[in-house]
Amino acid sequence: MDFFNKAGKMAIGSRLRMLTEKITEDAAHIYKLYEVDLQPKWFPVFYVLSQGEEKTITSIAREIGHSHPSVSKIISEMTKKGFVTEKKDRTDGRRNIVKLSRKGNEISDKIKDQYTDIESAIEQISEQANHDLWKAIEEWEFILEQKSLFARVKEQRKKRESGKVEIVDYKPEYQSAFRDLNEEWISTYFKMETADYKALDDPQGYILNKGGSILVALFDGEPAGVCALVKMNDPDYDFELAKMAVSPRVQGKSIGWLLGQAIIQKAGTLGAAKLYLESNTLLKPAINLYHKLGFEKVAGRATPYERCNIQMELVIA
Known part of the structure; x- marks a missing residue:
């Protein structure tokens, strides 16, 4: 286990797979010990059908949390062994109804002693362990159902990369970046x-x-995003949030969010009570960002831009 001590939590998938393989290997030996001609992978389907009800493949898949093709393949294998029978659903000919055959029911009776001994063996392991694995699995399953490991890794990546972002005031040396980033989008x-x-x-x-x-947003020291406050001669608004642009090469690193927060804070230090912006609903990520920053849609006003089809405001004070 030295590898897992070195690799740590990064190897959780490999470690769980190794544990699963070990238990599955033991399960195959246990079936042979009790002279039960089942494969470990069939057990969830077999157990559901052993409760006595006829079921569709879809309902079995839903109950055990497997895919429809996976259950269909298992049913096919069990049918060839004579453990399961299939028939067409009378109400819907597109569906098959499956149930244990006579041979399958005989195994269902025979396997009861095996169940009893396995339960006792698992209880013995639990008594020797410091942690309740069953409860831990339930807890992890629930937590991952709320948000997957993949989603959590994406969040951590964005958080780490956003740490490379630095928001600075404009300097003449950033003029070409200001123009190029805006002209690009x-x-x-x-x-x-x-x-x-x-x-x-x-x-x-x-x-x-x-x-x-x-x-200007710098990513690893290079201009990657820009945003401006344009002074307005308007009784309702102090500044217009304008010319926000983020290079597509560094999108997904929270640069737009960080720029938006910084420009709002800058407006506050300049005494602004309200911010105004113009955009186009074609730019869905930008509109979503503005909503996230607190902007709300307002009635149309005169605009110098042909592309503008939505106007929004943010009350700062």
């Missing part, structure tokens, strides 16, 4: 418009000199 979905060129060609004059702000 705009040209992918729409077309560059006059208002785009004004902001992207001269961010200093169009945004910063008028009281606005630009933040």
